[in-house]
Amino acid sequence: MDEIEKGEHEHRTEIPDSWNPWPCQAYFFEDDVENHWSELLAIGNIEKESIALPVSFVDKFMKLRELFVREFGSAENYRKLANISRQITRKRHLLVRNYSDLAI
Numbered sequence: 001m002d003e004i005e006k007g008e009h010e011h012r013t014e015i016p017d018s019w020n021p022w023p024c025q026a027y028f029f030e031d032d033v034e035n036h037w038s039e040l041l042a043i044g045n046i047e048k049e050s051i052a053l054p055v056s057f058v059d060k061f062m063k064l065r066e067l068f069v070r071e072f073g074s075a076e077n078y079r080k081l082a083n084i085s086r087q088i089t090r091k092r093h094l095l096v097r098n099y100s101d102l103a104i
Contacts, residue, residue, distance in 0.1 A: 037070060
């Protein structure tokens with residue numbers, strides 16, 4: 001837009017009216033974008049809220065899939081972590097139950 005205003009743009013002499021009512025905010029990251037996926041996800045959700053775009057079931061499902069893949073990598077990794085979590089939970093319940101027996 002600066003080039004157009006200064007008269008330095010090769011093809012345009014004035015800014016189209018349709019460009020003016022669309023404010024935008026730029027976000028710059030100092031390292032790889034991959035390191036900021038949660039911030040970008042939040043910004044994307046805020047942006048969609050402010051202009052109230054309809055979000056379909058498919059959109060929600062695709063976002064869920066994206067989050068799942070980023071967090072677990074694969075269904076196999078998820079199953080492994082779920083089994084580990086169940087084992088840890090069972091051990092905690094046993095410890096609490098045994099402590100309760102001792103406290104009585």
